[in-house]
Amino acid sequence: MLARSARNATSKLPPKQPFRFRGCLLSRRDTLAVRALATQVQHQIRASSDDKALICLFDHPKSGLRSPFSGTGLFGHPSLTHPRALISLADATLVRAQLLTERILRARESREELLKVVKNLDRLSDMLCGVIDLAELVRNAHPDRMWIDAANSAYERLCEFMNVLNTHVGLYEVLKAVLSDPSIVKTLTPEAYQTALIFWRDFEKSAIDLPPAERNKFVSLSTDILVLGRQFLEGAGAARPPTPIKPSELSGLKDKGMGVRLQLQAQFTQRDLLVYPGSLQAQMIMRAAPEEEPRRRVYMAANSSTPEQIDILERLLRTRAELAQLVGRESFAQMTLDDKMAKTPENVVNFLDALMDRTRPFARRALRTLSQRKQAHHGTSSLPVIQAWDRDFYCPPEPPAPPIPLPALTLGIVFMGLSRLFKHLYGISLRPATSTLGEIWHTDVQKLEVVDEEKGIIGWVYADLFARRGKASGAAHYTVRCSRRTDDDDELGDGTMPGQELRIQESQEFEAVKRHKLPNQDGVFQLPLVVLLCEFTRPSLTKGPTVLEWHEVLTLFHEMGHAMHSMIGRTEYQNVAGTRCATDFVELPSILMEHFLNSPTVLSLFDADSTSAIRQIGNHHEDPCHSIDTYSQILLAAVDQIYHSPAVLDSSFDSTAELANLHNTRGLIPHVPGTSFQTQFGHLFGYGATYYSYLFDRAIASRVWGNVFSNDPLNRETGEKYKREVLQYGGGKDPWKMVSALLNAPELESGDTDAMREVGRWKIEDEVGVPGRH
Structure with missing residues (x-):
């Protein structure tokens, strides 16, 4: 879901007259370029040793920190040195998960065990997710086919068991007993209670309280949705004639x-x-x-679409609607949205209506500009209608550009700027770390420590940033390990299984590596570990360091926004840690990070020495068609709601007719008869009924940037407030309350219809990112 697409960068200038500092080869061209970026602002700083180490690490990767004297397995786990070990770990995890499941099922035998149910459910989830998430990363990033096959096997085994747990009536009944006892609920912290509600909602969405026959139908419909979804995505990505x-x-x-x-x-x-x-x-x-x-x-x-492609989509939509009605919901949208910020389909419609009203005048003005260009081109006496095929001709899409002239930005310089930004805002910085033999899956991968000035190391980022064959395309943030408090786990209470002692020990040792005691903090925590995947151009001796295009700088800032959410959202329960939050809230920190690139003050952090000044002459072009593209995204979000409404169960439902009607009644550019774009709208599967989320978070991020950060974007007090009010909670607090506190807007706290409509009125046109990017 944090994935989003990114294109390759091109490095154009060869290095000249190399010289050395602190053991790292840096070209004079690099040094002069970053010095030329210095601006006369109050936050000028000299390059620290960590700054220089970051530049060295990414611009001259052969200087990466590798230990030739010690070896370990993937991510520092001693056992994960070969593919078979991953399968063995999955088997060991299943043994421990079964023991913990049986313990939870017996919880009603004593009040003491009932008090531990929420903790144990979260621990059970983490036990499985800790291996599933690692396997997911290996499936997408590892170059070795044997490792990929092992990861697929481990992933499927554990997901199959997790699916059994999600429909386990016994576990549901135990959680019901906990939440039905006011004396036990009073003992739960707000974070624990939020975690309990997440489990409760997941159970309810799995038809847990239905009779066996209907539960079996739920499983059958869920399987059909997965099959139809795969077929739909294959058709969406298929080449057109x-x-x-x-x-x-x-x-x-x-x-x-x-x-x-x-x-x-x-x-x-x-x-x-x-x-x-x-x-x-x-x-x-x-x-x-x-x-x-x-x-x-x-x-x-x-x-264009084939009849078969349209049929697959409409069968998918109908099956989703049947599944929702089976569990007592009016529509798939209603079933999906009840644990999101939006809460109901009606609230989403209110948001989109308000956003349409807010955006339409700008989009119509842009459309008139295009019509005038078409009139001049054809020499007509009146303004002609802009058709769908006119948009790119009369307003060719331009790549995003920085707000001021910048020298070439190398990958190392951008990471230095990111580290400096986090230092200003949160007292957190990035520091190159030594990786041992076997810890990483490819020589491209670089390891970074995330260092808090008071607590020390609070997590790790593994950066796998260069394109290579077989690696997943695009850019993505993978959470391989979430935060979780571990010193109160009570593992001894799980019991043992005769003949499986070594298996149990294998899983326990895997988890022991994750645990750390931080200075100035009570308890022992599992520290977050994330992986960033991008496909930038690899540096070379002939071309020099990787130079990022501006859209790639945006991509890196976006993904690091997710990463810092994972690092700072260090909750006691992994189900609410970091980016494990509502779909329509998770993109807020990452989109907000892109806004920081609007500020010359922030851009000055890309200078390594701050010894000279340049004129701040803006070259940021204003795209007259940006508002048209935004309006098009709103229409896609609207059609997503229509496609997941009760209307799809009507025998006369026609997805093409619905799309055409929406464009012809509320759109700017008429629908083209004979076309059916909806079969290429791949987000209908992964973001079904939630495609509005990106627009929603864009609106909130724009308001947060404008009202909170824009005047003084490096202000520590402001950064601490954002960290304290939003990032630290992950998904453990109502997002509306977080946003309300950050913006000092109590009217938003309830997250009702009026709040959704209010967000729809906020301006999102100043965002520097590309519309529709996820």
């Missing part, structure tokens, strides 16, 4: 280079060109072909 384009239709292309090549290709083959949707040729035609007809045909081809 090409469309023929005549060479004569390409005359006058604004892109002379590729246009000439395409025309020569057509003349050489003496036939029409077959242009595939999504190809470079298709993009060039949509942006540069003066004739409308080729752009129309390319658009039609790109937004």
